[in-house]
Structure formats: structure tokens, C-alpha cells
Amino acid sequence: MNLHDMRTYAHDDVVDFVVIGTGAGGAPLLARLAERGLRVVALEAGPNFDPDEFTNDEVEAPRINWMSERLSGGDSPTAFGLNNSGWGVGGGTLHWGAFTPRPDPRDMNLFTESGLGADWPVDHDELIRYIIDVERTIGVSGATPYPWDPEREYLEPPVDRNASADIMAAGCARLGIRATDAPAAILSRERDQPHHGRRRASQNLGTIHQGERYGTKATTANTYLPVAVAAGAEIRPDSMVHGIERDILGRVSAVVYRHDGREFRQRCANLVLAGGGIETPRLLLNTGLANSSGQVGSNFLAHGAVQVWGRFDEQMRSYRGYPSGLISEDFVRPDSVDFAGGYLLQSLGAMPLTYATGLVRGGGLWGSELMDELDAWRFTAGIGMNGECLPTENNRLVLADEIDEWGVPRAIVTVTTGPNEQAINEHATAVMTRILDAAGALETRVLARTAHTLGTCRMSADPAQGVVDADGRSHDIPNLWICDNSTFPSALSANPCLTQMALSLRTADRMLG
Amino acid sequence: MTRHDCTVFFLHGLGFGGASAAPLAAALGDRFRVIGIDLPGHGEAPDAADGSVNALADAALAVIEAEADGGPWLLAAHSMGGKAAALVAARTLSGHANVFGLTGAVLLAPSPPTPEPMGDEKRALMLSWAEDGALSEIDAREYVAQNVATPLAVNLEQDAVALVRRMSPLAWQRWISEGSREDVSAAVGVIDLPVIVLAGEDDDDLGASVQPGLLSAVYPRARFVSFAATGHLLAYERAPEVAAEIVHFWESTASAAPAVAPEWSRMIASSRTAVEARALLAQRAIADDANYSPTTLSPEQLATLRTLADRLVPQSGDRRIDLAARIDADLATGRGDGWRPAELPDDATAYRRGLDTVASVWPGGRAQQDDLIRTILAGEFDAGKLDGAEFDGGRFDGGRSDGDGPWSGDVLRRWFDDVRTDLARTWLAHPASLARVGYDGFATSGPGAKPAGYVNLGAGTRDSWEPAELGSDQLIKESNL
Structure with a gap:
């Protein structure tokens, strides 16, 4: 994005806020604080990309992903790299799938409802007001009326369905399952985005996870960050924070970061951590801060994200078009089940190397069977789930002995899928298989995986149960805030990014009092 | 569709023009489609806008784009053409040309990307030949004679001399005083491509003994072959032996990788595909x-x-x-x-x-x-x-x-x-492999992709720019952009 002529601040200026990270957590808040006249500096570990630097080549596209190595343990090791964390101005929104379901009130009261997991100390109606604000700002397309929420209105009509979406729609219709065009942060009409410029209408690109050049997909780099810069925020790319300094009262007084091989120190009156579910707890564990509860790094949550692919007679080539064009919320609370929570369904498009990785890792294929499945790929259409995940004692992030390129210990993330997640996965797998069968699939294949990194600095009303309060403020250090998906008390069946942007605006309002 | 295995684009040396590929083409036979390219000021080609090596490479790439049939191709380049070929290869492998399918290069006593070793006396003598316009019969004969180990057969010599006399004196002067002295090594970089470098032992400046020193760092995969009792004009002096080396090179090295079907190659070459994606x-x-x-x-x-x-x-x-x-x-x-x-x-x-x-x-x-x-x-x-x-x-x-x-x-x-x-x-x-599994998403988001992605998304359908095997052409919706 354009950072020319932005306002800059001196290192020994005590700026009002330093924000670490420019993704869905850091950017909306940065814009709102700057618009209110506060002096704000964002530090982004990755570079500032020109959209032309995005490539649809899957081998090279990870330049927009966090590729510094993370270690995965447990019985269900979670894959990082191409998944989960962004790299560059725009953070994870550079590679996100732009799938924007709203959070369900039942998911936010999971503990009250089931006695499992945790409740959100945030009012659903209040959060939805912020979500509507975000949807208007970034441009979300979707179906109106929306079958599961008659009052909801999407300002943009849906984008085109691809073959997977058509298949899922046909299968759901035959089974009496409600499904409709998914809410997506993809423009169906071009627009002028304030302080950014022209954003094109959908080009039916299937390569949005690799970065998208035309602004059809909302990122923070084409929405909130240009507003922030226009209002006087400074964004410093290539700046990796690894230290936090405090005054004699224990309040944050400065951050220490590495830029261009040199150490810098930026003084600040307040600090916001918005580096995501891995980097935020890693920084806190490394500095030993804000952890009187012992909850930093605990409660790691990852959505169950099993995929089922069906093979059909015709060429589907579901790599074309917006990948997740159809949604069903019929299973947020399925009937007669014995698990807590539920899941969303979405149609799937996949890129070839991503699909091959799924066949190898998730499907266990090798040899001629693998090659046959790759040859059959063009005939496949898929459905995926996003399922609730409960916190458990052993699913957590700790620091390794091994040091990364900035001198910070690497993260070890241990994940073992629990019985509730397994029950959700099995239910969803059966439903997805039935939908594909109903649509005429010749055969189906299940690919196991998980997605997202949540919960490692969760918010809680009780300071003993979490790291920050409902506003995002540290229970321990009053001028330290966290605004990213590490604060999620439960996973929700909705994908996290839209909720995160809304929480960011809400936290900004709480900061402004 | 012709039945050849491979196209050979031939970039000639100073004075000779695309027609100098004829002896090599005859020796290679029907398996290879040989296209002799007239570089600026040679044969039918007008002079370029300037005397840079880039101008030679531009002209060569224009012919390669126009003549490409979607199949694999080799660069064969002699002397001056070798310097242009280095830029052609670099631009092809960096995606900055709308071509695809380069599988290797055969360089004949090539001029290196660095300034060509040539004595001042020789430079002055050659410049003097074109002082008053096109080369005289005597000077052209002298030029050919200086560059062979033993005299060419009469008909070959006559052809060569006629080509030299036909060329533009401006192009002659430009190469000697500008192009040959230009250093294009930064633009060329390192070219990781199967390459053979053939050179004569009786070639004064660009012979077999100096080529490894000039080119090993540019072409790390180069194999160097020396020809005894051979001067500078390898394609005239040793056409059958050069042809045999090309056949062997093609069979043993350049053709070892899986082939990309022509329809797919043309899509990669087209401006639907972005520069970086094409390079990769x-x-x-x-x-x-x-x-x-x-x-x-x-x-x-x-x-x-x-x-x-x-x-x-x-x-x-x-x-x-x-x-x-x-x-x-x-x-x-x-x-x-x-x-x-x-x-x-x-x-x-x-x-x-x-x-x-x-x-x-x-x-x-x-x-x-x-x-x-x-x-x-x-x-x-x-x-x-x-x-x-x-x-x-x-x-x-x-x-x-x-x-x-x-x-x-x-x-x-x-x-x-x-x-x-x-x-x-x-x-x-x-x-x-991508073609085999039916994936053409690399041909989206290029400068000529309008719209950047797809119009037809349904099962069994395709867009008109996509390979025919990917869907029915009965159902194609066209973009209204």
C-alpha cells in the first residue's frame, strides 16, 4: 500500500499507542484511534507489498505468509506456514479466504449452554453493531434474505457460484438442508475505497489465498490502513518487536524492535499486541509479562476443518471463482447430538498444490493411488466445515529452546483433537458425504485438517481465568492491550476474521472511553 | 501440425544473416525446424533504432514470438548472435518475453556477455572495410577467409560473401564499435539452462581455449566442445558435426523433462500469464x-x-x-x-x-x-x-x-x-504436471487477462482462452468487459 508522505514519529516521542501487527486485529483500531487524533505507530514484522508483488504461483506465494518456523506437537500437529498467520502490511488479511459469517449468539454462550468451554464476556448485540460497521466499510457480499437471520441485510449482492457451490446447493436441496450464497468480503460491484482508490468487482479469481491484485478482496491494506495513514498514523514495515520495556510502576514504556538488522526502541504511552494467536503469546512468554494468571499460551483452539471431496462425471475445476461461494448454518446446533457446539459448512475451491498436500497429509495417499487422485482432481467438488473447539489442558503454546532469526525462542504448539472435536468432525463428515452423494458423487474422500490459531491469551471477566478483560486490556498491566484472535474465549463456528475486525473497533471505542 | 521434435532458432554472427543457418538446417533434417533469424541490418531486416545488444535481442524475440509453434525450442547462436542469445535466454527465463518452451542453448564460438576480446588493430581494420558503405567483394572475402581454418567449399564461400556484402554498413559499424564492446553481463546474470558451447581450436579471439573462461560463470551447466582444425565459422566449416552435437544434446539433455503441450505453452507465453508466473x-x-x-x-x-x-x-x-x-x-x-x-x-x-x-x-x-x-x-x-x-x-x-x-x-x-x-x-x-491435472490458474492476473480471472465457472464449461480439453465450447459465455 501507499506509505509515501505518511506522518512519522521520532523514536523518543512518547506516542499514544504502538500497535504490533497490521491485520484484522491491529488495523481497524489503528484507523479509529488515528481518526480521533491520537498519535499512533504500527509495527509490522513483514514488508509493505505492492499488490503487483502478489503471485498466484503456490510455491512463491508464501511471501505473504509467516514462514519463520514453528514447531507442532501432539497427536494432531497443526500445520503453519501457508495456514494461519500473515506476513506484511495487511497481516493475515493478505491471504485470508474472505469468508465472513457472523458469530452466532449460542456460540458466544457455550459454557452457559453446555457447561463446556467458555462464555464470551461480550454482548452479542453490541458486537453485531460493530460487525455491521465492518461489513459496510470493507464491502461484504452475501444473500439477502439470509435464511438463518431474517433481519440481516448484505449491501452487496452475492458473487458468482463456482462448480463446488453448485454441487453443494444441489445436494443440500435434495436433502432439505438450507444453503445459500456465502457472505464474503469480495466486492460484487466496483467501488472507490476512501483513501485507497479503485477496487474492482469480483474477477472470479480462485487464487485469493495467494494474494489478490485488484482489490476485489478486502484486506486491511485496502480498507482500514489507508484511512489510518490519512489520519496521521505511521506504519513501519519490516519491524519485528522482540522486547517490551516498563517503567518503575510496571507500565509499558517502550517496545524494542529489529529493523534492517538494527535495534530500535519506540517509546509509547500504551501498547497493543495484535500479532495473532501465535506471535502475541510468544512475545508475552518471552518477556514474562501479563501472565499472573498463567494463561498465556494456554487454551489453544483450532477449528476442525475436515474436507470431503466428491468425484463427478464432469470437470468441476473448482479452482475457478471465489472458493467458498456457498454456506449452510443448519449445523450450528444440530439436532440430537451429544457434543457441545456445532459447525458451519462451506463449499470449497482448492489450488492444486494445496489439494495435493491434503491428499498426502490428510488422506495418507502415495504412489499410483496418489497420482490417480491428482488426475481426478479436476472432476472433484468439495465441502468443508468450520467446527467448534474446546480448550483442554494439553493444547497449548510454549517456548522452545531453539532461537529464531530475531533471537526469540520459537513457539511449540501442541494439539491433540479431543472427543468433542472428534464427535463434531464425524457428524460433519457424515453430513458432507451425504450432500455430495445426493448431488451425484461417484465416490468421496475425506481429508482431515484444522485451521486458525485462537485462544492463547483469552479474554475473561475473572482475572484468574484469562489474560485480558472483555475490552482487551491486560488484567495485569493497565496500558497493555491485546487485539487479535488470541483473545477468543471459544472458537465459534464462524471463521474469526470478521469478528476480529469488529472486536478491534470495539476495543478502540473502549480505549477512547 | 508438423512432425518435428523441436524448433531451433538460429542467431547468426556478424555479417551473415538468417540464411547462414541453411547448411546446419540441411544437416539437421526434418526432426528439427530451423528458423534463421535476420538480426537488424542483416538479410531482410532493417537497421535497429540503436546499436545495443538489447536491440539485437528485441529483434530475435520478436521473431521467436511470431514463429513459435507451442513446441519446445533451442537457441542456436553464433558469435555476435551468442551475445544476443544470452539476453534472449535471460529475458525468456525471467518471464519478460511472451515466449515459452526454451529447453537449451547451443552456442557456436559465441561472443560473451562481457566486452568481446578483440584487438584494436583488428577492430580498426574491420571498421575501415565499411567506411564507404557496404563491404567490397575483396573485403568480404578477406573477412570470411580470416575466420576459417581451411578455405570453405566454393559454393559455401560465395553464399557467405554474398550475405556479408548485403548487410548494412551501419549495423557492421555498430557491432564493432558498440555491441561487441558492451557489457551486458549484469542483465544476463547466471543462466541455469542446458548449454553446449562449441568452438574451434583455430579461432583467434573466441576459440575453444578461451570459451570456458568467458562463459563458465554465465552458464554453470555448459559443456564445452572443441573442434580441431576449425576456425570461427563453425556452422559453415563443420555443419554435419555441429548438427550431430545438437541432436545428441537434444536427445540426452534438453528433452529429458516432461513436455508441455502446445496449447498450454501458448497460454503460458500469452499476456494472460503474469511475468513472474511465466518465469517460474x-x-x-x-x-x-x-x-x-x-x-x-x-x-x-x-x-x-x-x-x-x-x-x-x-x-x-x-x-x-x-x-x-x-x-x-x-x-x-x-x-x-x-x-x-x-x-x-x-x-x-x-x-x-x-x-x-x-x-x-x-x-x-x-x-x-x-x-x-x-x-x-x-x-x-x-x-x-x-x-x-x-x-x-x-x-x-x-x-x-x-x-x-x-x-x-x-x-x-x-x-x-x-x-x-x-x-x-x-x-x-x-x-x-499442472497441465496434466487440468490447472490453468497461472493464466489469470496477467497484464492481458481481462477479466483477470474466469467468466465461466460451471461444471463442464470453460472460457474461450482455455485449452479445449478443459470443457465444452458449446457453452462458453464471453466476458462483457
């Missing part, structure tokens, strides 16, 4: 070096990885991708996939130790190999049952991640998951 596909399409020396793995470990690759990601036919070599090269960059199982050491160390483990128990029979692979995949491999002497890497130590013994159980399985993933992704990233 062009580089991956190049045949692997049969003499590849591993940098991260030992030769034995590379051999084990090749054996595993054959079973885990089997390739049919003679034309293969050396997946193991590509993974070794990738390991050397230190660029991983962003994570690793917590039990495993860094990728390079894990590969060495995992491959040593597999090598120590790899059975001869195919069925036994299948059993071993299934055992590893199930996490049930037990190195404790190994005779310690069988394992080169170290003593069995229960598979501790910081030890050096063979791995067992889940640790070996997790490394094996990484290997299988790397092999599959490396295979699929090749343009021939």
Missing part, C-alpha cells in the same frame, strides 16, 4: 542436470531419495523430473514450509537422518518395499529390530531427535509425511 514455469520446465551434485544430501542420500520418489510419486515414461535433486537444491536455500513436527530437527538434518534410516532397511523386492512404506506410514517401523551394524548414521538410540541413530514409529512417520508432501508439491509445480 519456464525455469521449472527446464530439464534437470543428469550430473547433478547434491549440496545438502550425500550422493548416497540423494540416490535413496530418488528411489523413494519413484515409489511415492511415480512418473511414467522416459521424460522425468528429478524430484530428489530439486528437493536437495531447495533444502540448500534453507527455505522451509513454515513449520515442522516438534520431534524433528531442522529440515536438512531430518532428511539426512530419515534417508539413512530408510536406506539401512530398503528391500530389493517391490512388494517388500510396499510393505516397508506401509509400515512407516502406520507409524509402526521399529528400528530397535535393526542390526546396529546396518545403520551408517549412528547407533540405535531409541529415535531421540537429537541423536544420530535411525528413527522409529511416529518420528519416522512424521518425517515421511514431510518427504511425501515435498515430493508431491515439487512434481505438481512443473508446468507439464
Whole structure:
């Protein structure tokens, strides 16, 4: 994005806020604080990309992903790299799938409802007001009326369905399952985005996870960050924070970061951590801060994200078009089940190397069977789930002995899928298989995986149960805030990014009092 | 569709024009479609706007774009043409030309990307020949005679002299005073391409003895061949022998990689595909070096990885991708996939130790190999049952991640998951593999893609720019952009 002529601040200026990270957590808040006249500096570990630097080549596209190595343990090791964390101005929104379901009130009261997991100390109606604000700002397309929420209105009509979406729609219709065009942060009409410029209408690109050049997909780099810069925020790319300094009262007084091989120190009156579910707890564990509860790094949550692919007679080539064009919320609370929570369904498009990785890792294929499945790929259409995940004692992030390129210990993330997640996965797998069968699939294949990194600095009303309060403020250090998906008390069946942007605006309002 | 295996684009030396490819074309026969390119000021081609080597490369690329048939092609280039060919190859492999399919280069006494070694006296003499316009019969004869070891046959000499006399004196002067002295090595960089460099032993400035010093760093894969009793005009002096070298080069080296079908090649070459995507596909399409020396793995470990690759990601036919070599090269960059199982050491160390483990128990029979692979995949491999002497890497130590013994159980399985993933992704990233599985998403988001993506998304449909095999043309909706 354009950072020319932005306002800059001196290192020994005590700026009002330093924000670490420019993704869905850091950017909306940065814009709102700057618009209110506060002096704000964002530090982004990755570079500032020109959209032309995005490539649809899957081998090279990870330049927009966090590729510094993370270690995965447990019985269900979670894959990082191409998944989960962004790299560059725009953070994870550079590679996100732009799938924007709203959070369900039942998911936010999971503990009250089931006695499992945790409740959100945030009012659903209040959060939805912020979500509507975000949807208007970034441009979300979707179906109106929306079958599961008659009052909801999407300002943009849906984008085109691809073959997977058509298949899922046909299968759901035959089974009496409600499904409709998914809410997506993809423009169906071009627009002028304030302080950014022209954003094109959908080009039916299937390569949005690799970065998208035309602004059809909302990122923070084409929405909130240009507003922030226009209002006087400074964004410093290539700046990796690894230290936090405090005054004699224990309040944050400065951050220490590495830029261009040199150490810098930026003084600040307040600090916001918005580096995501891995980097935020890693920084806190490394500095030993804000952890009187012992909850930093605990409660790691990852959505169950099993995929089922069906093979059909015709060429589907579901790599074309917006990948997740159809949604069903019929299973947020399925009937007669014995698990807590539920899941969303979405149609799937996949890129070839991503699909091959799924066949190898998730499907266990090798040899001629693998090659046959790759040859059959063009005939496949898929459905995926996003399922609730409960916190458990052993699913957590700790620091390794091994040091990364900035001198910070690497993260070890241990994940073992629990019985509730397994029950959700099995239910969803059966439903997805039935939908594909109903649509005429010749055969189906299940690919196991998980997605997202949540919960490692969760918010809680009780300071003993979490790291920050409902506003995002540290229970321990009053001028330290966290605004990213590490604060999620439960996973929700909705994908996290839209909720995160809304929480960011809400936290900004709480900061402004 | 013609029946040739390959197109040879011939870039001539100073004075000769595209017609000087004729003796070589005759010697190569029908398997090769030879296109002699008239560089600026030669043959039918007008003078360029300036005397730069870039102008020569622009002209050559314009012909290559126009004459491309979607099949594979070689650059063959003599002397001055060799300097232009270096830029042509660099621009092709960096995606900055709307061409695809370059598989190798055959350089005949090429002028290097650096200033050409040429004495001042010779330079002055040659400039004097064109002072008053086109070269005289005598000067042209002198030029040809100076550049051969033994006189050419009369008809060949007459052809050569006629070509030289026909060329533009401006182009002659420009090459001698500008192009030959220009340093284009920064723009050329390092060209990782199968290359043979042929040169005569009786060539004063660009002979066999100087070529390795001039070109080894530019073309790390170059093989140098010297011709005894041969001067500078190899395509005239040794047409049958040069042709034999090209045939051998094509069969043994340049054609070793899987072929990309013409319809797909043309799509990659088109402006629907972005520059960087085209560059990546062009580089991956190049045949692997049969003499590849591993940098991260030992030769034995590379051999084990090749054996595993054959079973885990089997390739049919003679034309293969050396997946193991590509993974070794990738390991050397230190660029991983962003994570690793917590039990495993860094990728390079894990590969060495995992491959040593597999090598120590790899059975001869195919069925036994299948059993071993299934055992590893199930996490049930037990190195404790190994005779310690069988394992080169170290003593069995229960598979501790910081030890050096063979791995067992889940640790070996997790490394094996990484290997299988790397092999599959490396295979699929090749343009021939992408075409085989029906993926053309690389041809979106290029400067000429309007709209940037797709119009037809439904089952069985395709857009008009997509290969016919991908869907019915009865149903095509056109964009209204």
C-alpha cells in the first residue's frame, strides 16, 4: 500500500499507542484511534507489498505468509506456514479466504449452554453493531434474505457460484438442508475505497489465498490502513518487536524492535499486541509479562476443518471463482447430538498444490493411488466445515529452546483433537458425504485438517481465568492491550476474521472511553 | 501440425544473416525446424533504432514470438548472435518475453556477455572495410577467409560473401564499435539452462581455449566442445558435426523433462500469464542436470531419495523430473514450509537422518518395499529390530531427535509425511504436471487477462482462452468487459 508522505514519529516521542501487527486485529483500531487524533505507530514484522508483488504461483506465494518456523506437537500437529498467520502490511488479511459469517449468539454462550468451554464476556448485540460497521466499510457480499437471520441485510449482492457451490446447493436441496450464497468480503460491484482508490468487482479469481491484485478482496491494506495513514498514523514495515520495556510502576514504556538488522526502541504511552494467536503469546512468554494468571499460551483452539471431496462425471475445476461461494448454518446446533457446539459448512475451491498436500497429509495417499487422485482432481467438488473447539489442558503454546532469526525462542504448539472435536468432525463428515452423494458423487474422500490459531491469551471477566478483560486490556498491566484472535474465549463456528475486525473497533471505542 | 521434435532458432554472427543457418538446417533434417533469424541490418531486416545488444535481442524475440509453434525450442547462436542469445535466454527465463518452451542453448564460438576480446588493430581494420558503405567483394572475402581454418567449399564461400556484402554498413559499424564492446553481463546474470558451447581450436579471439573462461560463470551447466582444425565459422566449416552435437544434446539433455503441450505453452507465453508466473514455469520446465551434485544430501542420500520418489510419486515414461535433486537444491536455500513436527530437527538434518534410516532397511523386492512404506506410514517401523551394524548414521538410540541413530514409529512417520508432501508439491509445480491435472490458474492476473480471472465457472464449461480439453465450447459465455 501507499506509505509515501505518511506522518512519522521520532523514536523518543512518547506516542499514544504502538500497535504490533497490521491485520484484522491491529488495523481497524489503528484507523479509529488515528481518526480521533491520537498519535499512533504500527509495527509490522513483514514488508509493505505492492499488490503487483502478489503471485498466484503456490510455491512463491508464501511471501505473504509467516514462514519463520514453528514447531507442532501432539497427536494432531497443526500445520503453519501457508495456514494461519500473515506476513506484511495487511497481516493475515493478505491471504485470508474472505469468508465472513457472523458469530452466532449460542456460540458466544457455550459454557452457559453446555457447561463446556467458555462464555464470551461480550454482548452479542453490541458486537453485531460493530460487525455491521465492518461489513459496510470493507464491502461484504452475501444473500439477502439470509435464511438463518431474517433481519440481516448484505449491501452487496452475492458473487458468482463456482462448480463446488453448485454441487453443494444441489445436494443440500435434495436433502432439505438450507444453503445459500456465502457472505464474503469480495466486492460484487466496483467501488472507490476512501483513501485507497479503485477496487474492482469480483474477477472470479480462485487464487485469493495467494494474494489478490485488484482489490476485489478486502484486506486491511485496502480498507482500514489507508484511512489510518490519512489520519496521521505511521506504519513501519519490516519491524519485528522482540522486547517490551516498563517503567518503575510496571507500565509499558517502550517496545524494542529489529529493523534492517538494527535495534530500535519506540517509546509509547500504551501498547497493543495484535500479532495473532501465535506471535502475541510468544512475545508475552518471552518477556514474562501479563501472565499472573498463567494463561498465556494456554487454551489453544483450532477449528476442525475436515474436507470431503466428491468425484463427478464432469470437470468441476473448482479452482475457478471465489472458493467458498456457498454456506449452510443448519449445523450450528444440530439436532440430537451429544457434543457441545456445532459447525458451519462451506463449499470449497482448492489450488492444486494445496489439494495435493491434503491428499498426502490428510488422506495418507502415495504412489499410483496418489497420482490417480491428482488426475481426478479436476472432476472433484468439495465441502468443508468450520467446527467448534474446546480448550483442554494439553493444547497449548510454549517456548522452545531453539532461537529464531530475531533471537526469540520459537513457539511449540501442541494439539491433540479431543472427543468433542472428534464427535463434531464425524457428524460433519457424515453430513458432507451425504450432500455430495445426493448431488451425484461417484465416490468421496475425506481429508482431515484444522485451521486458525485462537485462544492463547483469552479474554475473561475473572482475572484468574484469562489474560485480558472483555475490552482487551491486560488484567495485569493497565496500558497493555491485546487485539487479535488470541483473545477468543471459544472458537465459534464462524471463521474469526470478521469478528476480529469488529472486536478491534470495539476495543478502540473502549480505549477512547 | 508438423512432425518435428523441436524448433531451433538460429542467431547468426556478424555479417551473415538468417540464411547462414541453411547448411546446419540441411544437416539437421526434418526432426528439427530451423528458423534463421535476420538480426537488424542483416538479410531482410532493417537497421535497429540503436546499436545495443538489447536491440539485437528485441529483434530475435520478436521473431521467436511470431514463429513459435507451442513446441519446445533451442537457441542456436553464433558469435555476435551468442551475445544476443544470452539476453534472449535471460529475458525468456525471467518471464519478460511472451515466449515459452526454451529447453537449451547451443552456442557456436559465441561472443560473451562481457566486452568481446578483440584487438584494436583488428577492430580498426574491420571498421575501415565499411567506411564507404557496404563491404567490397575483396573485403568480404578477406573477412570470411580470416575466420576459417581451411578455405570453405566454393559454393559455401560465395553464399557467405554474398550475405556479408548485403548487410548494412551501419549495423557492421555498430557491432564493432558498440555491441561487441558492451557489457551486458549484469542483465544476463547466471543462466541455469542446458548449454553446449562449441568452438574451434583455430579461432583467434573466441576459440575453444578461451570459451570456458568467458562463459563458465554465465552458464554453470555448459559443456564445452572443441573442434580441431576449425576456425570461427563453425556452422559453415563443420555443419554435419555441429548438427550431430545438437541432436545428441537434444536427445540426452534438453528433452529429458516432461513436455508441455502446445496449447498450454501458448497460454503460458500469452499476456494472460503474469511475468513472474511465466518465469517460474519456464525455469521449472527446464530439464534437470543428469550430473547433478547434491549440496545438502550425500550422493548416497540423494540416490535413496530418488528411489523413494519413484515409489511415492511415480512418473511414467522416459521424460522425468528429478524430484530428489530439486528437493536437495531447495533444502540448500534453507527455505522451509513454515513449520515442522516438534520431534524433528531442522529440515536438512531430518532428511539426512530419515534417508539413512530408510536406506539401512530398503528391500530389493517391490512388494517388500510396499510393505516397508506401509509400515512407516502406520507409524509402526521399529528400528530397535535393526542390526546396529546396518545403520551408517549412528547407533540405535531409541529415535531421540537429537541423536544420530535411525528413527522409529511416529518420528519416522512424521518425517515421511514431510518427504511425501515435498515430493508431491515439487512434481505438481512443473508446468507439464499442472497441465496434466487440468490447472490453468497461472493464466489469470496477467497484464492481458481481462477479466483477470474466469467468466465461466460451471461444471463442464470453460472460457474461450482455455485449452479445449478443459470443457465444452458449446457453452462458453464471453466476458462483457
